[in-house]
Amino acid sequence: MSSQVSSAPGRVVRRLPATTTRPEFCLINIDDLLNNRATSGVDELTAGRVNAWGNSFPAEELPAPRTVIEVAGIPFVWPDAGADGDNVRAEGQVIDVPPGRYDWIYLLAASERRSEDVLWVHYDDGYADPLRVGVSDFLDGTPAFGEEPAFRTARMHYPHHVQQGLPTTMWLSRIGMPRRGTAQALRLPRLVALHVFAVTLVTGVDVRLADGATA
Amino acid sequence: MITADSLDQVRLWTRDLGSCLHGTMATVLLHDGHDPVTVLGAPWEFRRKAGAWTTEEYYYHASPDSLAKRLALYHPFSSTWHQSRDAGLGELRDALAAGVLPIAAVDNFHLPFRPAFHDVHAAHLLVVYRITDTEVFVSDAQPPAFQGPIPIADFLASWGSANPADDGDVFFSASPSDRRWLHARMRGEVPRPDREWVAAAIRENVARYRRPSEGDTLSGVEGLRDYLDELCALPPGSGAAEVALSELYVISWNIQAQAGLHAEFLRRQGVEWRSPDLAEAAARVDAVAHGWTGVRMTGAHSRVWDRHRPAELREHSAELLRRLEVALDQLDRTADAVSRHA
Numbered sequence: 001m002s003s004q005v006s007s008a009p010g011r012v013v014r015r016l017p018a019t020t021t022r023p024e025f026c027l028i029n030i031d032d033l034l035n036n037r038a039t040s041g042v043d044e045l046t047a048g049r050v051n052a053w054g055n056s057f058p059a060e061e062l063p064a065p066r067t068v069i070e071v072a073g074i075p076f077v078w079p080d081a082g083a084d085g086d087n088v089r090a091e092g093q094v095i096d097v098p099p100g101r102y103d104w105i106y107l108l109a110a111s112e113r114r115s116e117d118v119l120w121v122h123y124d125d126g127y128a129d130p131l132r133v134g135v136s137d138f139l140d141g142t143p144a145f146g147e148e149p150a151f152r153t154a155r156m157h158y159p160h161h162v163q164q165g166l167p168t169t170m171w172l173s174r175i176g177m178p179r180r181g182t183a184q185a186l187r188l189p190r191l192v193a194l195h196v197f198a199v200t201l202v203t204g205v206d207v208r209l210a211d212g213a214t215a
Numbered sequence: 216m217i218t219a220d221s222l223d224q225v226r227l228w229t230r231d232l233g234s235c236l237h238g239t240m241a242t243v244l245l246h247d248g249h250d251p252v253t254v255l256g257a258p259w260e261f262r263r264k265a266g267a268w269t270t271e272e273y274y275y276h277a278s279p280d281s282l283a284k285r286l287a288l289y290h291p292f293s294s295t296w297h298q299s300r301d302a303g304l305g306e307l308r309d310a311l312a313a314g315v316l317p318i319a320a321v322d323n324f325h326l327p328f329r330p331a332f333h334d335v336h337a338a339h340l341l342v343v344y345r346i347t348d349t350e351v352f353v354s355d356a357q358p359p360a361f362q363g364p365i366p367i368a369d370f371l372a373s374w375g376s377a378n379p380a381d382d383g384d385v386f387f388s389a390s391p392s393d394r395r396w397l398h399a400r401m402r403g404e405v406p407r408p409d410r411e412w413v414a415a416a417i418r419e420n421v422a423r424y425r426r427p428s429e430g431d432t433l434s435g436v437e438g439l440r441d442y443l444d445e446l447c448a449l450p451p452g453s454g455a456a457e458v459a460l461s462e463l464y465v466i467s468w469n470i471q472a473q474a475g476l477h478a479e480f481l482r483r484q485g486v487e488w489r490s491p492d493l494a495e496a497a498a499r500v501d502a503v504a505h506g507w508t509g510v511r512m513t514g515a516h517s518r519v520w521d522r523h524r525p526a527e528l529r530e531h532s533a534e535l536l537r538r539l540e541v542a543l544d545q546l547d548r549t550a551d552a553v554s555r556h557a
Contacts, residue, residue, distance in 0.1 A: 052515035052518075052520070112512055113508040113511070113512065114232065139231070139358055160383075161334065163330045165359050190530065191531075
């Protein structure tokens with residue numbers, strides 16, 4: 001069962017309610033923030049901007065726009081990729097989220113070389129927590145921050161050709177939220193190397209039970 | 216003579232932050248029985264000399280030392296550049312016959328296994344490990360990674376390429392291969408990486424970072440600060456900024472690679488000796504390596520895509536310096552902790 005709701009400024013999210021044994025998932029729609037092309041079809045290779053070389057992920061090996069997917073048990077909504085963007089290149093964007101208590105931020109993300117920076121979480125009482133986010137290189141495939149690979153493609157797109165046998169990796173990254181407070185916004189770093197494709201917030205069963213949930 | 220047995224020992228080695236420079240050196244080291252993480256990962260430094268850089272993936276400011284010596288400051292590892300004067304492969308054949316794995320300067324444009332094949336000119340290094348009458352066997356660990364034969368004609372075209380300026384690669388074109396090859400070799404007794412040796416290496420790295428620059432080479436924390444201040448002061452989009460940002464991308468590739476490798480060296484020793492101090496120091500050094508990503512990529516996207524963000528470049532520069540100071544303080548304590556348990 002899922003429901004669509006909106007956070008305060010109108011951001012659409014999809015909720016997958018918890019049970020007493022399953023955490024709650026809040027799938028954040030970031031379509032309004034898409035600002036970069038990191039994927040391309042074979043007929044638009046020059047559109048790629050995942051790095052300084054104009055490379056890109058092969059779109060045909062990734063999910064279709066607006067589909068709900070599951071990676072290692074975490075559901076995400078894939079962005080509504082189009083000509084103007086298919087990911088959020090991190091430029092300090094604020095992502096409003098439905099006010100609530102969350103334990104984990106899960107990202108589908110990629111990086112040009114390794115990215116290590118600060119993602120801020122803003123709470124309703126004025127506190128803001130700087131949380132470390134680490135995303136490994138999309139080209140090498142080595143998880144420098146202990147992430148799981150979300151997608152590993154068989155090829156990489158170059159501006160003038162498709163390179164077979166050169167995999168790319170999109171990572172499943174997660175960030176713990178230790179504060180027991182009501183989060184209302186996330187703020188991405190200002191780091192051109194970092195690309196975010198999807199965001200899901202998770203509230204653990206233990207937190208819900210502590211809050212009095214019975215179902 | 217390189218035998219079939221020794222050919223089995225030609226191994227691909229690469230790291231995500233590395234370039235063909237560390238990769239080819241590592242392949243040579245492994246072939247000769249040495250551990251590349253110890254040899255290339257023990258030193259850690261920043262050095263830059265204005266105007267000395269070349270548009271090559273393997274550029275590293277080594278002068279007055281040889282390239283291998285500078286990369287392996289605590290080992291008797293050194294290298295010599297040669298420029299082949301014959302039109303064929305005689306010098307490379309002689310090197311192989313003498314048990315040497317030559318590292319050849321090449322242009323990716325002519326290499327059938329490189330993504331840039333017949334597309335983009337770019338200066339690169341690879342290891343040559345066998346030559347027959349028709350083929351040259353090469354080892355290139357950089358993605359997509361290739362080890363095997365290519366036609367002699369392709370190799371000669373790449374090795375002798377003028378590597379002309381190419382808009383497809385503004386960083387690594389415009390540098391002739393010139394039939395150059397590098398002979399890198401360990402030429403003395405290799406130190407045992409025990410606790411005293413590791414502590415001494417850490418202390419020397421920290422001391423070098425804290426020494427002021429000397430002469431016309433910027434070095435250490437002070438030199439890095441001066442360099443980044445100079446870089447950030449350039450008018451965005453200007454011709455001077457274009458040149459400086461090209462230099463930034465080139466010189467910081469192997470500086471970043473060395474930081475990542477130094478962290479790996481510390482982490483591995485930490486696992487071996489069950490030392491939380493080394494593991495924590497490794498994390499701090501890794502953070503510096505990752506700090507370079509912000510500086511390098513902000514600069515690269517300005518250079519290539521006209522995405523000029525001077526404020527971001529300043530922020531990443533300041534953050535890199537902060538992380539470096541934190542790492543050096545941690546390494547100070549770590550060296551003492553490692554010594555105490557010796």
